[in-house]
Amino acid sequence: MAKITYLHPNGTATVVDVQAPNTVMRGAKLHNIDGIEAQCGGSAQCGTCHVYVDEDSTVPLPPMDSVEDDVLYGTACPRRESSRLSCQLPVSEEIDGLVVRLPEAQS
Amino acid sequence: MAPRGVVVVGAGQGGLDTVAALRAKGYGGPVTLVGEEPVLPYQRPPLSKGFLTGAVARGELTLRTESFFEAQDIALVSGDRAQHIEVERQRVRLASGGTLGYDKLVLATGSRPRTLPVPGMDLSGVLTLRTLADAEALRTLLDGPPRQVVVLGAGFVGLELASTARVLGHDVTVVEAQRRVLARALTPQMSQWLAERHAQQGVRLLLGQEVTALHGTAAGEVAVVRLRDGRRLPADLVVVGVGALPNTQLAAEAGLLVGDGVVVDRWLRTDDRSVYAIGDCARFPSTRLGRHIRLESVQNASDQARCVAAAICGESAPYTAVPWFWSEQYALRLQMAGLTAGHDETVTVGDPDGARFSVLCFREGRLTGVESMGRPADHGIARRLLSSDTGPSPAETRAPGFDLKSYAMKPSSTVPAPA
Numbered sequence: 343m344a345k346i347t348y349l350h351p352n353g354t355a356t357v358v359d360v361q362a363p364n365t366v367m368r369g370a371k372l373h374n375i376d377g378i379e380a381q382c383g384g385s386a387q388c389g390t391c392h393v394y395v396d397e398d399s400t401v402p403l404p405p406m407d408s409v410e411d412d413v414l415y416g417t418a419c420p421r422r423e424s425s426r427l428s429c430q431l432p433v434s435e436e437i438d439g440l441v442v443r444l445p446e447a448q449s
Numbered sequence: 450m451a452p453r454g455v456v457v458v459g460a461g462q463g464g465l466d467t468v469a470a471l472r473a474k475g476y477g478g479p480v481t482l483v484g485e486e487p488v489l490p491y492q493r494p495p496l497s498k499g500f501l502t503g504a505v506a507r508g509e510l511t512l513r514t515e516s517f518f519e520a521q522d523i524a525l526v527s528g529d530r531a532q533h534i535e536v537e538r539q540r541v542r543l544a545s546g547g548t549l550g551y552d553k554l555v556l557a558t559g560s561r562p563r564t565l566p567v568p569g570m571d572l573s574g575v576l577t578l579r580t581l582a583d584a585e586a587l588r589t590l591l592d593g594p595p596r597q598v599v600v601l602g603a604g605f606v607g608l609e610l611a612s613t614a615r616v617l618g619h620d621v622t623v624v625e626a627q628r629r630v631l632a633r634a635l636t637p638q639m640s641q642w643l644a645e646r647h648a649q650q651g652v653r654l655l656l657g658q659e660v661t662a663l664h665g666t667a668a669g670e671v672a673v674v675r676l677r678d679g680r681r682l683p684a685d686l687v688v689v690g691v692g693a694l695p696n697t698q699l700a701a702e703a704g705l706l707v708g709d710g711v712v713v714d715r716w717l718r719t720d721d722r723s724v725y726a727i728g729d730c731a732r733f734p735s736t737r738l739g740r741h742i743r744l745e746s747v748q749n750a751s752d753q754a755r756c757v758a759a760a761i762c763g764e765s766a767p768y769t770a771v772p773w774f775w776s777e778q779y780a781l782r783l784q785m786a787g788l789t790a791g792h793d794e795t796v797t798v799g800d801p802d803g804a805r806f807s808v809l810c811f812r813e814g815r816l817t818g819v820e821s822m823g824r825p826a827d828h829g830i831a832r833r834l835l836s837s838d839t840g841p842s843p844a845e846t847r848a849p850g851f852d853l854k855s856y857a858m859k860p861s862s863t864v865p866a867p868a
Contacts, residue, residue: 374520
């Protein structure tokens with residue numbers, strides 16, 4: 343179980359508990375958090391679950407592979423240093439306290 | 450008078466995304482989702498791939514849990530069927546006998562597999578793939594000793610099944626009436642390339658061949674697939690993947706305008722202003738092609754769902770999303786953006802030998818569609834270029850070393866900042 347904070351573009355935050363073996367993407371879907379589309383269901387095809395990991399975050403995340411890296415070139419909002427696909431971020435106790443920012447648009 | 454709310458018929462991707470988007474947008478009236486299958490809404494794309502190999506577990510297919518529907522105050526009616534729509538009285542009669550009144554009705558009834566008008570289609574061991582129950586039946590058959598599998602149809606479902614069955618060690622033959630695989634969906638270049646990969650994996654492709662009959666054993670099990678040229682293929686499992694038909698019966702019986710699909714306008718409204726149709730079952734005007742089309746894809750269902758939810762919440766914008774699609778066969782990653790039909794020129798960039806290349810399709814010098822194999826960056830960039838109707842000219846893309854990634858990163862590039 344991990345507590346994950348989703349920051350909306352309007353400045354509000356939604357904090358939810360997400361269980362393993364879900365991903366940060368699925369956590370948002372399960373709680374109907376607007377701003378994550380995940381049209382491909384989590385297979386790193388579509389780039390519509392793009393998030394920006396909060397700059398101050400010290401939570402350890404898995405490194406990105408070349409497919410995730412490539413998919414991030416096509417996101418609707420600009421890619422930044424902190425960009426990740428939330429479907430590629432598995433939930434575990436290690437990421438408890440993660441804060442991600444939702445982009446203005448996903449598609 | 451209290452609002453009667455929104456009723457959505459069909460609990461596939463489009464239906465589910467409609468109800469979720471209504472709540473995410475703050476819709477406060479009653480919301481009901483009616484689904485024929487007695488299960489929670491689930492993802493279909495893995496049914497022809499990972500679910501059959503065991504890479505994707507049953508639980509991972511479920512799109513939302515029970516608690517989601519409770520928390521969002523969405524009434525989920527599963528295992529029941531909308532039987533009749535009374536458009537004048539704005540209500541839906543269910544097979545179970547109940548009725549649901551609506552202010553707005555969304556038809557997301559999807560499509561069903563086409564069958565072939567040949568003898569023997571009712572033999573045991575002849576399957577189609579659409580639902581989870583279909584996939585479970587297929588999984589049982591593929592999860593055993595090697596079989597002689599004949600796949601009818603070299604479309605996406607057929608080729609994904611061929612690759613899955615091959616990976617699981619079965620003997621696989623694909624029979625296709627067209628002269629090339631995915632003839633309607635892919636350019637000849639990509640089609641040819643993909644056919645070669647299947648052949649390398651040991652799949653027998655019989656193109657330009659028609660099935661005339663299926664023959665069975667005395668026990669009623671399929672045994673032989675007979676072709677127009679007289680050939681007889683031994684088969685103990687036949688999977689039929691020859692396209693899909695839109696489920697329009699409910700709409701037609703209600704008197705709504707139906708062609709190949711429920712006909713809707715740019716706002717996805719049927720000819721009854723209280724009724725919308727989305728996803729596989731909807732025939733909508735494509736601004737890109739200048740005619741009505743029907744698309745069978747998760748993207749189309751999902752984007753149309755959000756468009757309709759926005760319309761119901763009072764934000765009226767026509768549907769203009771760039772179509773995109775993906776397919777996984779073996780370890781290959783095929784992605785398509787835009788529409789490649791009607792192109793008059795193509796340029797291939799990248800390395801086909803290394804399974805990393807894209808085919809760019811142009812019509813009258815304008816980029817209209819991109820097929821990518823193992824080039825996810827090209828795919829994403831193509832979607833952005835197509836949505837803003839910008840992009841390189843054919844001449845630019847022919848320059849040595851051209852690639853979409855560098856093109857999109859150039860400061861002088863015409864790729865606009867997202868709105």
